[in-house]
Amino acid sequence: MVSYFGSYGLICHDFAGKELWSHPLPLAKTAGGLGTGGSPTLAGELVIVNRDMEKTYALLAVNLEAGTTAWEATRPDGRQSYSSSVVWKHDGIEEIVMSGSLKMKAYDIKTGKERWSLKGMPSLTCTTPVAGDGLLFFAGWSAGGKGDNPMPTFEQMAGDFDKNKDGAITPDEVKGTPMEPFFRAQDLNGDGKITTEDLEGMKAIMASGENVLVAVRPGGKGDLGDSSIAWKQTRGLPQVPSPLYYRGHVYLVKDGGMVSCFDAKTGTTAYLQERLPAQGSYSASPVAADGRIMVASLAGKVTVFAEGGDAPKILHQADFKERIAATPALVGNNIYIRTPTTLYAFGM
Numbered sequence: 084m085v086s087y088f089g090s091y092g093l094i095c096h097d098f099a100g101k102e103l104w105s106h107p108l109p110l111a112k113t114a115g116g117l118g119t120g121g122s123p124t125l126a127g128e129l130v131i132v133n134r135d136m137e138k139t140y141a142l143l144a145v146n147l148e149a150g151t152t153a154w155e156a157t158r159p160d161g162r163q164s165y166s167s168s169v170v171w172k173h174d175g176i177e178e179i180v181m182s183g184s185l186k187m188k189a190y191d192i193k194t195g196k197e198r199w200s201l202k203g204m205p206s207l208t209c210t211t212p213v214a215g216d217g218l219l220f221f222a223g224w225s226a227g228g229k230g231d232n233p234m235p236t237f238e239q240m241a242g243d244f245d246k247n248k249d250g251a252i253t254p255d256e257v258k259g260t261p262m263e264p265f266f267r268a269q270d271l272n273g274d275g276k277i278t279t280e281d282l283e284g285m286k287a288i289m290a291s292g293e294n295v296l297v298a299v300r301p302g303g304k305g306d307l308g309d310s311s312i313a314w315k316q317t318r319g320l321p322q323v324p325s326p327l328y329y330r331g332h333v334y335l336v337k338d339g340g341m342v343s344c345f346d347a348k349t350g351t352t353a354y355l356q357e358r359l360p361a362q363g364s365y366s367a368s369p370v371a372a373d374g375r376i377m378v379a380s381l382a383g384k385v386t387v388f389a390e391g392g393d394a395p396k397i398l399h400q401a402d403f404k405e406r407i408a409a410t411p412a413l414v415g416n417n418i419y420i421r422t423p424t425t426l427y428a429f430g431m
Contacts, residue, residue, distance in 0.1 A: 085130050085147070089119035093130060093145060104150030112137045113163060114268030120165025120209055126179060126192055127170075129153055135164040135183050137268055142168065142181060144195055154195035158183055162288065163268070165209040171219055173301035182208045182221050185292055187299075201299065201307045206292025210321060211368075215328030216347040218313055222296035222335055224320035225289075237279040251276040294320050296335065298350060314350030319343030321365070324378075324410075329371040330390055336378045338364045342388075342395050354394050361386050361400065366408040372418075379407040383422065403427075 084096045089111030095103045111119045114137050121133030128148065134141040140161035144153040162184035171178045171189065178189040178198055184207050189198045205225035212221045244252045244262060253276050257263045269277050271284045298313040319335050319342075327334040328347060335343045340362040344353040361384035369378045371390065375398060379385045383403040388395040405422035412419040418429040 085123050085125070087119070087121075087123045087132055089113070093123065093132065093150065095130075095147070095150060106145050106150045106152075108134070108143075114265055117165075117264075121167040121211075124168045124170065124179070126168075126177070129192070131168045131179055131181075133164065133166060133168060133181060135161055135166075137163055140164075140183065142179070142190060142195070144179075156190055156195040156197065158188070161186065162206070164207065167211040169212050169214065169219075171212075171214050171301070173214075173217065176301075180212050180219060182210070182212055182223065184208050184225075185288075187212065187221055199303045199305060199307050199311075201297075201303075201311070203293040203295060203297070205294050206289045209323045211325040213326055213328045213333075215333075216331060217301060218347065219299040219301070220296070220326050220328060220333050220347070221299070222316075222320055222326040222333075224294040224322045224337070225292055237277075237282045240277075240282065251278050253277075296320060296326065296333070296345070296350075298333075298347070313348075316345060316350055316352070319356045323366045325368040327369040327371060327376065329376065330374075332391065334369050334371075334376055336365050336369050340365070340380060340386075342369075342376075342378065344391075344395075353391070357394050359386050359388070359395065360397065367410040370411050370413055372413050377411055377418075379411060379420065381406055381408060383407050385411070385420065 086094050092108035093106040097103055124131040130145045130147050132143045134143050140158035142156045146153050164183040166182050168179050168181040171180050177192045179192050180189045182204050185204050187201045187204050191198055205223040207225040208223045210223045212219050244256050246256050254266055257266055269281055269285055271281045296316040300311050300313050303311040319337060321335050321337045324336050331347050333345045333347050340359040341356040342359060343355045361380045364381040366381050367379040369376055374390050375387050376390055377387050383405045385401045387399040388397050403422055407422055409421045416430060420427045
C-alpha cells in the first residue's frame with residue numbers, strides 16, 4: 084500500500100501495516116493552501132505522483148520495490164493541477180497520462196519521456212482521465228474558462244484591498260482576508276505585489292482554458308490535432324469528480340446533483356444534466372458495479388441509479404449525515420465508504 088502526503092511525501096506499507104519504505108519530498112506548496120489533490124498511481128513496478136504545484140510542475144515516478152526515484156518529468160509549460168495520472172494501454176503500448184491545467188500529456192512509462200500533448204484543457208484541473216472502448220476520456224470544468232465567469236478587474240479588486248490607493252495590492256493589505264492564501268498565485272511576476280499587469284496575465288491564463296469532455300484516439304504523437312479527437316461535449320461538466328466509463332457509456336456528475344450520460348464511441352447524448360434527489364456539491368467520483376452507478380455528495384448522501392437508459396433510474400439512496408469527499412472504493416465484493424469519522428464496508 085502506498086500513501087502520498089503533500090506535507091511529507093510517499094510511504095509504503097505491507098498489508099500488516101509494517102512500513103517498507105518512505106520517500107520524503109519537499110512540501111507541496113499550492114495556491115490557497117488547498118493541498119495536493121492527486122493520488123499515487125500504481126503502474127507496474129512504479130508509483131506515479133502528480134507534483135504540479137504553485138510554482139513548479141512535474142510528474143514523479145518512484146520504484147515500488149525500493150522507494151527510489153525512477154524518473155521525473157518536468158512540465159515547464161504546465162500550471163498547478165490536482166489530477167491523478169492513469170495508465171493507458173493500447174496497441175501494445177503503455178502510457179502514463181495526466182491532465183495538467185491547460186494541457187493533457189502522455190509519457191513513456193519506462194523513461195518519462197513525453198509522447199504527446201493535447202491543448203484545450205481547463206485552466207485548473209482536478210479530474211483524472213479514464214479509458215474505455217479504445218479511447219481516452221477527459222472531462223473538466225474551471226471558473227474563468229472561455230466565455231465562463233470572467234475574473235474581476237484590478238479596479239474591482241483594488242476597491243476591496245488596495246488600502247493606500249497606490250495602484251498595488253501588497254501582502255499586508257490582504258492579511259486575514261480570504262484573499263491571503265491566494266496572494267502568491269496571483270503575483271505572477273513574483274515582485275511581492277499584485278498589479279494590473281499580474282491580474283491581466285492571470286485573466287489571460289484562465290481565459291485560455293477550455294471546459295470540455297473530450298474523447299482521444301490512441302496512437303498520437305507530439306502536439307495532437309483534431310484528427311486525434313473522436314468527439315467532444317461541453318455541457319454537464321464536473322469540476323472535481325472524474326468521469327466514469329462503464330459498459331459503453333461515459334457518466335458525469337457535477338455540483339447540484341446533476342448527472343449526464345454519453346455514448347462512449349460517438350459522444351451521442353443519452354441524457355444531460357438530470358437532477359438527482361441529492362443536490363449540493365460533489366467531490367467524490369462516480370463508481371459502478373453490477374449494472375449500478377454510485378455517486379456520493381459532499382453532504383453525505385449516496386445515490387445508486389441504474390446504468391444506461393434515457394434518464395437515471397434511482398434504485399437506492401442513503402444519507403450518512405457526514406461529509407463524503409473520498410470516492411467509494413470497490414474491492415472484490417465489498418464497497419468501502421469513508422467519512423471524517425468512520426470507514427464503512429458493505430458486502431455486495
